Amino acid sequence: METWLVAAGTALWLGFLTSISPCPLATNIAAISYIGKEVKQPRAALWRGMCYTLGRVVAYVGLSAILVSAVLAVPDVALFLQNDLNKVLGPLLVVVGLVLLNVIRLPVFSSGTLTARMQGKFTRVGLFGALLLGVVFGLSFCPISAALFFGSLIPLSLEQSSPVMLPLLYGLGTAFPVVLFAIVLVFAAHLVGRMFNAVSLIERWARPATGIIFVVVGLYFCKEYVIGW
Numbered sequence: 001m002e003t004w005l006v007a008a009g010t011a012l013w014l015g016f017l018t019s020i021s022p023c024p025l026a027t028n029i030a031a032i033s034y035i036g037k038e039v040k041q042p043r044a045a046l047w048r049g050m051c052y053t054l055g056r057v058v059a060y061v062g063l064s065a066i067l068v069s070a071v072l073a074v075p076d077v078a079l080f081l082q083n084d085l086n087k088v089l090g091p092l093l094v095v096v097g098l099v100l101l102n103v104i105r106l107p108v109f110s111s112g113t114l115t116a117r118m119q120g121k122f123t124r125v126g127l128f129g130a131l132l133l134g135v136v137f138g139l140s141f142c143p144i145s146a147a148l149f150f151g152s153l154i155p156l157s158l159e160q161s162s163p164v165m166l167p168l169l170y171g172l173g174t175a176f177p178v179v180l181f182a183i184v185l186v187f188a189a190h191l192v193g194r195m196f197n198a199v200s201l202i203e204r205w206a207r208p209a210t211g212i213i214f215v216v217v218g219l220y221f222c223k224e225y226v227i228g229w
Contacts, residue, residue: 002219003160006160007156007159007160007166008165008166008169009057010152010156011153011156011157011166011167011169011173012170012171012172012173013119013173013210013223014148014149014152014170014173014227015153015169015170015171015172015173015174015176016151016173016174016177016222017173017203017206018144018145018148018149018170018173018174018208019149019173019174019175019176019177019178019202019205020177020199020200020202020203021142021144021207022146022150022200022203023142023143023144023150023204024142024144024145024147024174024220025177025196025199025200025203027137027140027187028056028177028178028181028195029181029192031052031133031134031137032049032052032178032181032182033185034186042186043060043186046182046183046186047104047127047128048126048127048221049068049130049177049178049179049182049183049185049186050129050182051127051128051133051134052130052131052133052137052178052182053134053175053178053182054131054134054137054139054170054189055132055133055136055137056132056134056135056137056174056175056178057133057138057168057171057172057175058134058148058171059134059135059136059137059138059139060138060167060170060174061164061168061171062075063167063171064149064153064154064157064163064164064170065163065164065166065168067079067154068154068157068162068163068167069160069163071158072158072163074085075105075229076093081158081159085155085158085159086159086221086224086225087221087225088155089155089159089218089221089225089228090149090218090219090220090221090223090224090225090226091118091218091222092218092224093151093152093153093214093215093217093218093223094151094214094215094218094219094222095151095218096147096148096151096218097212097213097214097215097216097218098211098215099143099144099147099151099211100144100147100148100207100208100210100211100214101208101211101212101215102192105143106143106146106147112225119207131185139140140175143154143208148190149170152214153166153167153170154162161165170173178198180195180224181195
């Protein structure tokens with residue numbers, strides 16, 4: 001039970017950290033701002049913002065559930081994970097930690113034109129369009145979000161044999177800042193700049209702190225399960 005609670009808390013934190021990372025944060029604000037401009041009534045804009053957020057959650061949960069369930073469904077792979085996952089997890093956590101610390105830099109792919117085009121098409125469809133926009137943007141990974149999702153959440157879900165619950169908690173973690181921005185944009189747009197600066201400040205210390213923890217835990221796993229000291 002204690003191990004599960006730690007895993008659940010980690011999944012929530014990873015989701016939150018993903019959402020406040022520069023690339024996803026900028027994408028979320030741009031999408032919700034566009035949604036707000038398209039609708040004159042604040043309530044309607046807020047509902048679209050919520051549907052956009054739900055779309056991101058659905059994308060993360062769906063992709064995680066497919067990947068984890070597919071891996072666990074293969075007997076040989078499942079047996080390997082039961083016996084040797086910690087051997088893989090150590091080096092993987094070290095790599096993800098170094099990515100978060102910007103020691104390892106992954107390539108960035110620009111999708112600004114595609115993003116603007118999709119915003120225009122999807123938001124005209126109403127609530128369902130906002131949900132689709134969230135799904136598409138949720139699956140558009142940048143280096144940091146990809147490292148957190150594929151390098152941390154998926155191994156964590158495999159270790160706990162949790163194809164749905166941990167990804168769901170991760171999705172909820174990503175949703176929290178997005179919902180806050182949606183509310184602020186609809187009812188107090190003049191505060192967005194301050195909120196963005198505050199979230200950016202949190203991200204500046206949260207990401208390297210998480211990176212250091214990942215490196216330390218990864219090195220410990222390497223010592224215990226790979227080297228065997």
